[in-house]
Amino acid sequence: MEFRKDPVTQNWVIQEDGEFSWAEGPCPLCPGQESLNPLTLYEHANGAGWEVRVTPHPRPVYRIEGEAERRGEGLYDKMRNVGAHEVVVEHPDHSLTLSRQSDEHVAQVIRACVARMTDLKKDRRFRYVSVFRNQGPLAGQDLEHPHTQITALPFIPRSVVYELRSAQRYFSLKERCLFCDIAQQELAQKLRTVDWNDRWIAFCPFASRGPYETWIIPLAHSATFEESVTAWETQLHLGKFLAGILRRVETVTANYHLVLHTSPNLNAKFERAGHWRSIREDFHWHFEILPVFPQRAKSYSIREVLYNSVRPETAAERLRYATA
Ligand SMILES: [Zn+2]
Ligand SMILES: [Zn+2]
Ligand SMILES: [Zn+2]
Known part of the structure; x- marks a missing residue:
């Protein structure tokens, strides 16, 4: 496998060598199967x-x-697929998904992510450390056992670069x-808020890319997740x-991606000096x-412009009153 960069879209794309399918057998993330995956990080x-x-x-x-x-x-540009690819096994229970675990347990998962990112x-x-979880088969969840993935990459993914540039410009x-x-505007208007308290706000973004897209933003300004979420x-x-x-x-879908966006690795070898000079002020993790x-893939493939079939105001209202 290798990374190749598309000179037009500027996307780095991982190129597979061949087809792959999981072998039948016990779950490699379950307790008792540690010998299938012996290294503990x-x-x-x-x-x-x-x-x-x-x-x-x-x-x-x-x-x-x-x-x-x-x-x-x-x-063309290419490079070796150097990077880290880790799995945070969220719970010993094979069928207990993150949202159903106790608050203390979810906090332990967050603590594990903070430790690994640091x-x-x-x-x-590594120029960027990315944390994400794919929930459900439509979201590409490959291992059934509840888990989060962490990858460390020798480049900053394009979607993050766009956000960094736009935040820097603003x-x-x-x-x-x-x-x-x-x-602050979402909190003042409360048209798209799903939930909030004195520290966090969740809302459906104004130009949501798809139905029920939801962002979670800390109300206190901070560019770097693992630096601001250190206290238990x-x-x-x-x-x-x-x-x-x-x-x-989960009251509207069993399939979703959860992605953390945070500042890049400012210690990285090839980070241009001074390029992200104002990052501590201009970027904000979320x-x-x-x-x-199921229907979303279709609307994606036939349109150049993203199409969202549910207005964010409607989506937020439904999530706000959802009894979960
Ligand atoms: Zn398992
Ligand atoms: Zn901020
Ligand atoms: Zn983002």
Whole structure:
């Protein structure tokens, strides 16, 4: 496998070598099957065994060894698929999805992510550490066992670069954080809010890309997730809020992506000096939840412009009053 960059769209795309299908057999993430996945990168345990465990992904898309060796082929760019690909096993119970776990347990999952992100960002080869979870088969969940994935990459994904640039531009014009302004406006209008308290707000974004898209933004400004969610008390507070929002989303679909957007690795070797100079002021970490519906793929493939069949105001109202 290797990364190839499309010179037109600027997307780095991972190129598979061949077809792959999971072998039949026991779940490699279940307690008792640790020999299938022996390396433990992080563990939270109680007397009875592990509660949350982080291991290399049993079928990694990226390889941890070596350098990216960026090289050209005429006008094209490619590099080795160097990176980290880890799986946060969220719970010993094979069928207990994140949103149904206790608040303390969700907080332990958040704590595991914070620990791994902090560790991975010490590796100067990696420019971005990404955290996401695919829930349900339509969202591409490959392993059935409840898990979150963490990847560390030698480039910043294009969707994040777009956000970083747009936040930087807004800050240079207004000397204010775009996300703080969005959060304050949504809180004042309450047209698209799903839930909020004194620390977090969840809402359906004004130009939602699809039905029931939901963002979670901390009300206190912070560019970097793993630096601002270090205290157990904060992890607990966020865990409770996040699980509550996921349960609301699950009243409309069993399939969704949950993605964390946070600042890139500012220690990375190839980060241009001063490029993200104002990042601590201009960027603001957040979660994005993108529900997947069976009909969505169709509308995607026939249109150049994203099409959302449910107005965000309607979606938010439904999620706000959902009894989860
Ligand atoms: Zn399992
Ligand atoms: Zn902000
Ligand atoms: Zn984002």
